Amino acid sequence: xxxxxxxxxxxxxxxxxxxxxxxxxxxxxxxxxxxxxxxxxxxxxxxxxxxxxxxxxxxxxxxxxxxxxxxxxxxxxxxxxxxxxxxxxxxxxxxxxxxxxxxxxxxxxxxxxxxxxxxxxxxxxxxxxxxxxxxxxxxxxxxxxxxxxxxxxxxxxxxxxxxxxxxxxxxxxxxxxxxxxxxxxxxxxxxxxxxxxxxxxxxxxxxxxxxxxxxxxxxxxxxxxxxxxxxxxxxxxxxxxxxxxxxxxxxxxxxxxxxxxxxxxxxxxxxxxxxxxxx
Amino acid sequence: xxxxxxxxxxxxxxxxxxxxxxxxxxxxxxxxxxxxxxxxxxxxxxxxxxxxxxxxxxxxxxxxxxxxxxxxxxxxxxxxxxxxxxxxxxxxxxxxxxxxxxxxxxxxxxxxxxxxxxxxxxxxxxxxxxxxxxxxxxxxxxxxxxxxxxxxxxxxxxxxxxxxxxxxxxxxxxxxxxxxxxxxxxxxxxxxxxxxxxxxxxxxxxxxxxxxxxxxxxxxxxxxxxxxxxxxxxxxxxxxxxxxxxxxxxxxxxxxxxxxxxxxxxxxxxxxxxxxxxxxxxxxxxxxxxxxxxxxxxxxxxxxxxxxxxxxxxxxxxxxxxxxxxxxxxxxxxxx
Numbered sequence: 191x192x193x194x195x196x197x198x199x200x201x202x203x204x205x206x207x208x209x210x211x212x213x214x215x216x217x218x219x220x221x222x223x224x225x226x227x228x229x230x231x232x233x234x235x236x237x238x239x240x241x242x243x244x245x246x247x248x249x250x251x252x253x254x255x256x257x258x259x260x261x262x263x264x265x266x267x268x269x270x271x272x273x274x275x276x277x278x279x280x281x282x283x284x285x286x287x288x289x290x291x292x293x294x295x296x297x298x299x300x301x302x303x304x305x306x307x308x309x310x311x312x313x314x315x316x317x318x319x320x321x322x323x324x325x326x327x328x329x330x331x332x333x334x335x336x337x338x339x340x341x342x343x344x345x346x347x348x349x350x351x352x353x354x355x356x357x358x359x360x361x362x363x364x365x366x367x368x369x370x371x372x373x374x375x376x377x378x379x380x381x382x383x384x385x386x387x388x389x390x391x392x393x394x395x396x397x398x399x400x401x402x403x404x405x406x407x408x409x410x411x412x413x414x415x416x417x418x419x420x421x422x423x424x425x426x427x428x429x430x431x432x433x434x435x436x437x438x439x440x441x442x443x444x445x446x447x448x449x450x451x452x453x454x455x456x457x458x459x460x461x462x463x464x465x466x467x468x469x
Numbered sequence: 470x471x472x473x474x475x476x477x478x479x480x481x482x483x484x485x486x487x488x489x490x491x492x493x494x495x496x497x498x499x500x501x502x503x504x505x506x507x508x509x510x511x512x513x514x515x516x517x518x519x520x521x522x523x524x525x526x527x528x529x530x531x532x533x534x535x536x537x538x539x540x541x542x543x544x545x546x547x548x549x550x551x552x553x554x555x556x557x558x559x560x561x562x563x564x565x566x567x568x569x570x571x572x573x574x575x576x577x578x579x580x581x582x583x584x585x586x587x588x589x590x591x592x593x594x595x596x597x598x599x600x601x602x603x604x605x606x607x608x609x610x611x612x613x614x615x616x617x618x619x620x621x622x623x624x625x626x627x628x629x630x631x632x633x634x635x636x637x638x639x640x641x642x643x644x645x646x647x648x649x650x651x652x653x654x655x656x657x658x659x660x661x662x663x664x665x666x667x668x669x670x671x672x673x674x675x676x677x678x679x680x681x682x683x684x685x686x687x688x689x690x691x692x693x694x695x696x697x698x699x700x701x702x703x704x705x706x707x708x709x710x711x712x713x714x715x716x717x718x719x720x721x722x723x724x725x726x727x728x729x730x731x732x733x734x735x736x737x738x739x740x741x742x743x744x745x746x747x748x749x750x751x752x753x754x755x756x757x758x759x760x761x762x763x764x765x766x767x768x769x770x771x772x773x774x775x776x777x778x779x780x781x782x783x784x785x786x787x788x789x790x791x792x793x794x795x796x797x798x799x800x801x802x803x804x805x
Contacts, residue, residue: 306487310779313741314759315491318775321763322498398612402745405614406760421614428618429626439615447610454606 197459207451214445218264241433249434256434260441263415267445270331270416271397275389277335278396282342283378283385289343290350291369291377301347304340312337316399320408327416330409334399338392345388349381356380387460390453394446401442417442473794477787485783492776493537496768502526506766508550546776547769551762556773560755564777565648566636567743567754573670574677574739575732582682583728586689587721593694601686608683613742617676617749624672631671634751638665673750677742681735688731692724699723725796733789737782 198205249255289300307315316333323329353359354377362372403409404418412423417438424435499506504520525533540546546556589601625633637643637650641662646653651670654662696702697720705719740756747756755774762770794801 302483303487305484306491309484309488309783310491310775311737311739311741311782313738313744314775314778317741317744317759317763318492318495318771319498321766321771322495322768324499394610398610401612402614405612405745406748406763408763418612418614421612421618425618428622432622435618436615439612439618442612443607443610443615446612447606450606450610 197455201455201459204452204455207448207455210444211448211452214264214441214448215268218261218268221261222258222265256437259415259420260417260437263417263420263438264441264445266327266410266414266416267397267401267418267442270327270400271393271445271449274331274335274338274396274400275392277332278338278392279342279385279389281335282339283346285339286343286346287350287373287378287381290347291354291373297347300343304343307337307340310337312395313399313402316403317406317408320403325408325411327404327410327414330400330403333408334396334403337399338396341392342385342388345384346378346381349384350377353377353380383460387453387457390449390456392453394449394453397442397446397449474787474791477790481783481787488776488779488783489538489541490534492772492779493534495772495775497530499768503768506768541776546773549762549770550767551765551770556769559758559770560773560777562648563753563755563758565645566650566752567740567747567756569649569651570670570673570677570747570752570754571736571739571743573674575681575736577674577678578681578685579732581678582685583689583721585682585686586724586728587693587716589686589690590693590697590720591716598690601690605683605687608679611679613676613680613745614749616679617673617746620672620675621749632669634749636666636669636751636753637662638669641665673746673752676746676750677739680742681732681739684735685728685731689724689728692727693720696720696723722796726793726800729789729792729796733785736785740778740781 198208285300285304289297310318316330316337319333319336320330323333359372359376362376400409401416401418401421404416405422407419407422410416410419412419420438421435424431428435496503502517502521504517504524504526505512508516508520521527525536528536544557546560548554549556549559552559585601585604589595589598592598621633624631632638643650643653643659643662646656650666651663654660654666697716702715702719705715710719743754744756744760746752747754748760751757755777759771759774759778761767762774
């Protein structure tokens, strides 16, 4: 707990990001319960109304309350960001740690594959994969996770390379521990710091990319409410009622901004060279 | 330099083969019979059998792959299911538009991002420095499609200063020479064409450049701060060089190398962003082509555009390595 408090005290911007993020989290969890409107409740008589006391962000073309829909969509978007990074983390760290610890031809094959994945612009590969898997929210998440995994593999590999020559690993090997156990308890556990920084930096781009897929129609399908898809499905009313399409877009911006504020400061914190600068 | 280039290109071959495997596998990832999926509902058994034979789906996987690669070397990327035209020629028609957009965005990002970074680094923790930080964080957190829509709304719809979408005024008819509208306009001396093309280019360029300028500004600031604390900077100051000489010739020049790496890497993200930007601004490049192919389930086009995007990225990374040599004499020496 103490290092966390120190980090927050030294990084006011990260603290701000954290507080806003908690507020967003609270709003999307509790908000829909408090809202008098349902996310799919139609009210055609009151369609495309401007922001007012009754409808804070106005109503969309079917008279649905935009604020309620943004709160509902946020549940998916936040879950997506964390879910995508969790998948990418698991896959990338597994292969990266294996490559770095075992070395030899296994390392060669895994890392060439990582190079090849990184030779695609991430969004292009995600779009191509999502198109091949078929449009759905789960497939979009999987596609984005696949494109993020190579970065985790790279970090995990370099950590494993450095750790596998440490005396305590040598001791574990000479004690005859199973390789599986050494990888998990020694190599992975001791290399966790930079991987967590990478994870915190990735959540923002995971949300941005999944939202982009949603915007292109490759993510969540209607009537499911997801921020990226909500922007594109209201584009035809952009001119007269810009709040309908722009509100979920602004929600993405603020959420990603908060994650980036935290990730950015964490990365500086764990970087010894930059850390001296901050002290 | 030539031998370095050759070695660098040879090293790309294993990666390229894996890239081709991934692109080739894309269609095979679709659940079910690729031929049935490709032709869509309403295809006759004969058509399906013909396509199966054409795609050699009855042969083993590795033979199919080898045939695919041999086809690529003959410039055969398959046939677009939508238009019936060869994918390669469809891509070549659209490639200049995408390159025009990407290059102008890179240029703008460099012209904005590097000065911002240098100015911030020379005045750390000033108001301007804080502004740079906020600008760069918002820039990297902004969904490209949101920025595109906001700019479109303000400058095209409300103010009417710039066209909403497209690449050239519909009243102008042009025979392409190079395919780059601005260059073609200059070559033929049609200045109204050049002016129209620039007006259409402004908004999509701004969207693509914002992200890169934001990243670059922050990155240059951080490297400059590190460089400016080096001994050779103190030496340069001590021998009486002016402040601007120290900053530009000694500070900036040594910060450029990492900056170029970032530009090269972010160029790829920009190509991805081009899909969104081109779609929103109806820009007739390969990004929008790929988007339309996804809507039409035109898999050969999806494969082709994915491959071209990846090749562009690889070429950029080679180019970045060569630029190192141009800028840094130490690297040039090692390249020999």
